Amino acid sequence: MIDLFLTAFVFALFAAGLRKPFIWVLAYVYIDVLAPQKISWFLLQKFPISLLAFGLAFLGWAYADAKSGSHFTFRQMLIVALLLYCGATTITADFPEDALAKWDWVWKALVFAIFLPLTLRTRLRIEATALVMTLTAGAIIIPAGIKTLASGGGYGSLHLLVNDNVGLYEGSILSTVAIAIIPLALWLAKHGTIFRPDWRVKLFAWGLCFACALMPVGTEARTGLVCLAILIAMSLRDVKRRFMYVALISAAGLLTVPFLPASFTHRMETIGDHKADQSAATRLAVWQWTIAFAKDHPFGGGFDAYRQNKLSVELVDTEASGNTTAIETTTVEDKARAYHSAYFEMLGEQGYPGLALWLLLHILGVWQMERIYRRHRRDPDPNAAWIAPLASALQRSQIVYLVGSGFVGIAFQPFCYMIVALQCGLWAWARRHESPRVTALPLRRSRPDATAPPAGVESVA
């Protein structure tokens, strides 16, 4: 039944694209985020729907869509450079077969991130993309949130729609992305035009945000809790009554603690004590290995270069009883440990040039969103009231992603590149709509003909 339903929905999206080709772009976003072919057991698995959706989206844009307003931004060029660079490191990778397997999905994510901003020519398209991304991620987050409320979840034991550890269906990734979409969901609830803000929209948005905030509890991924704390801290900027906000958040946090499962509180307690926790201690050992590896391989070892690491980790277990403290040290041997950090993933796999490109791409994004925010936050035009909050929401989503990236290897997570693509789209849109005002100003004050009448106006003299 689900099989038929999902198949019908996907093909209905394809049919809708015949009337408005941009729907095909949204169809690709939906398929890439939810992976309905993995939920379905039979029909959808028979068609390469992801490829089909991208092909339709590209052809629809190339043949049926107006190109006015499509701009290739500098950050899209950075993604092109990153794509080419990753292609080159894949050819010379230390583990060619594993590298090819990762390249197989990475290039698609990068190509779509280059393509998507070209289609985001209008305000409604930007909003529609944000809406489809948020709702589709909600299809994974909402049931996970309900299950967390009912059973408490657990590390690696929360049953998601797909138990495959791919895409968003991996605990740490889901918990980071869930926190990253909270700002987008709140923006949609306040400035949406597809679903106009009313009590139902707000109720749904707050319910979704609550489910998102439950993801760190449900997946017991410590990364998510750090991301949530960062998001709350960033929200202070726009809150009018900061003292009240801090008091309410603290009270909510304290009230929640007794309801949290014991396994969750135990796991969160290990955030500050990396020496006793094997996962955290191994992580530090991998990072040290990666720094040493990059010294010998400044251009990286290609995708999955971590497979060659061999680590020896010392775990210190301290147990206090009365006045005595027993310290027990055990050495754990480990090998082929993943980076567990996007920064070290980039450094190990793509070397210093790849890491620099990736950092530039993201730091520029934070800066561009800040610029749009500052330019429009006091815009008197009511039609422009959505711009500054969207820039702020996209900036927060990205900062949450960058913080989460510190602990999860999500340097090429397709969902995060969609946020980057939305930023590029908004940046190009804002530049285009600002340009008449900007060009209306004199370029140089000291120009001798600055007082001359504009072109086309005859001088009386």
Next chain:
Amino acid sequence: MIDNFALGLIHLLLGIAVWRLLLRPDLDRDPDEPQKPVAQSPVKPRASPRDRR
């Protein structure tokens, strides 16, 4: 059961969203942009004597 409920709800909302998008002309053109791109005149305007100088 929970999965089906969430999938049903989200797909209902996605369906409504797509239906509304199909009816919105501003999906392809911002309201403040001109209806059609300004077509360039095939005949070039004559240059005035002052311009020729």
